Amino acid sequence: MRGKKLGGVLLAAAVAAAGLWGLTCLLVPKYTGRVVEGNFTAEYYREESPHDVLILGDCEAYENISPVTLWREYGITSYIRGNAQQLMSQSYYLLKDALREEKPETVILSISAMQQAEQSNETYNRMTLDGMRWSREKLEAILASRMEGEHLIEYVFPLLRFHSRWAELGGEDLTWFADRPLVTHSGYYMRADVRPAGTFPAERRRSNYEFEEKAYEYLDRIRELCEEEGIALILFKAPSLYPVWYDQWDMQIEEYAKAYGLAYLNALEEIDVIGIDFSEDTYDGGLHMNVYGAEKVSRWLGPVLQKQFGVPDRRGDAALSAVWEAKAARYDAEKQSQEEEFARLGYLTRFSGDETGASD
Template sequence: MKRKLILILKTFLFLILLGGVLVAVMLVTERKTSYMKNKDFFEEAKKDHLDVLFIGSSHVINGINPLDLYEEYGITSYNLGGHGSLLKESYWQLIRALDYCKPDYVVVDCFMMDRNYEYIDEMYEETPEEFRQAAISQLHLNMDAYPLSKLKMAAVKDLVHDPDIQKQYLFDFIVYHNRWSELEQKDFQKLVGTSEYNMLMGAEMKHELEEDITYSYEYDNEARLPEHTVCEEYLMKIIDECQRDGIGIVLTFLPFEGEPQDFQSANSAADIAANYGVPYINMLQMGDVIDPRVDLSDPGHLSTTGARKVTNYLGEWLTQNADLPDHRGDAEYSKWDELCADYNKELRDKSVSYRQLSTQLNLLSLGKTSSILYLTEDSPALQDPWFRHIVSNLSGTDRIEEAAMNHQQYFLLVDRASGNIYEAVDYEEVENMSTSMGEMTYVPIEKRFRLLYLTSDEENNFLYDDDHLSDDIQLITYDNDSGEILSHIYCESSHNYEIDE
């Protein structure tokens, strides 16, 4: 009898250890992107800290920054957007989220409302297989972090037709168990609760710029979708759900380089908003919200600066139209202040060290550091309209156009502490510039030789280096408050604005 009890005990212990190993293996091998994106959602929802939820596609995840919204307006929010998410997916994302919190407002973007198919694993008959597989993969971002439940099973069944593919989202170990060759340190960190996670309350910013994006199509105010689509139906379901629960709702169409089907979707969304009596913000019709040449990272997605402008526009609207509290200064929301500080430091670091000059100049427009830019008279950058536009966006003037027209050297100093901006073209001198480094003077002497010095120290020339005589661009960044020089970059613009290490 005693031996039998010992055997049972050993078997029981073995099963416990085996179960623990299996759980550990599942935690290590599963893809972490969904948990990284949604970790703070679950934590902030539990604290009842979320006043606004944003839902939609990658236009939302890349186009609205909850930390900017909090820093400027004190509004707490979470970005639940997902890459490739249709309105049908957004509906289920909202329904699952409402299981954890009840926000005051939901902002839903109506991009891809023209899509008219039931299941992401089938799409249209002519849809390329790689698009179908991408949609199947992208759905994991919005699904994996949520535990198995009747609600999750209903969502999966409604979104995915193939029972075998449905199992990927209900038991994701099926697709992740063979990730051994891909494992990194962060995969093991989840075991001890130190894994990385999204620090922007669900958003993802795109810092890079794609060269010279302009709109190809003129907006058509009369265009409408030719048929009632599945996505239209689920937009109405989202509105019904919010109105039934007493949640305010705003429809949007965020800006990008729209095409005819997008204009149809945007106008049809306006009709739905009018029928339901809900506000609608169609930024495709607004030419002054963003500047596509600096605020689009690619034709379909906003850059960091574009996301800030869109977020500020929505923040202004919410402040004027919704009775939402300002949580800034409330000790209970100190985590938001910490995240904002970390994000601002990240932007500052990228403004100083980004390895693409065009992107770095655009990030400097956010004002996290002060800067000095110099271009020689024969710089190819002066003949590049896109580059000149980026500089004009930083300076706030068109004086660089004068330098380009006459092939003359160009100087720009943007001092954030004083708010002063100084420019010089050709052999124009600028004396007694007030900066956080001290009073400065700029004197161009001859081609490839110019002086920039502290008025109190004429011996130290900031714009001369024998080792970089062939470089046609110099960019200096310095701290807004202390005046400490943070970087001095030399660049040959003919090398596609890439900065050497």
């Protein structure tokens, strides 16, 4: 009798847990429409092979460098762990998280996130952190970047955060109930549409150009971690025309790099060398590169990585080649598909709308 009762209780607990799991799967956002950025973090865990180069940062990381081009032309294996408005603290914990999986030789850190030490929008936090596997790093990343009103328990049980989506469920919530499509190419967010650079608002004067202490704190932590692990750290500024990268900011990064013997690659100063044509190589008027711009940046970056940092050419490795050829085929197919659609319509249906997506 007692055993039967215990069995009943256990069964009820299992049904209750399954119900909650099912509801969570149904209600969490799938990020398979216009905004796909929420899937970036989790995709990393689906990688089949290690990487020599890990690229960290915000949209300037995941929209301006093409790992497939780095592979195809230089045999460099790389992955971008980037997210919309990814803070320095989040880059640090994503690096720590990645180091549990693999040990890259080089880390490229996009430093545009230095301008913002605290998160301004909870959605960006969720898109960056929800995809992380549970670990001490994830817990610390949440605690380091959560905004006022964000609760740790809502990360532990995402149903508490996304329960109100019940009224807006769509077909994609059933299609991607327990799985997600691949939306990036080794962390790279592909856009093959073109919107030439236009004019930008005048440069706003700021009362203080000093990066915040918290941003420096996590830059220090990333540097120290790389030192401990024997990883070469490169500070990188993407060739985005807007938002403005102030000279005062550039000087601070230069000074920091000099002080710690780091490389600082400012692609903004190499636009001519890279060969960027802002009438062709951007999809949003100069804020981010499209695939043509990203490939140019990658062709400029590849030789630097190999000559200055000795990143090896792995094309001789048959197993790696097989993995990367599959990636390249998928990359080419999507690129072609987007090119055809853009040529036909003048825009990409998936990304059309009032906003261009979650890119920061």
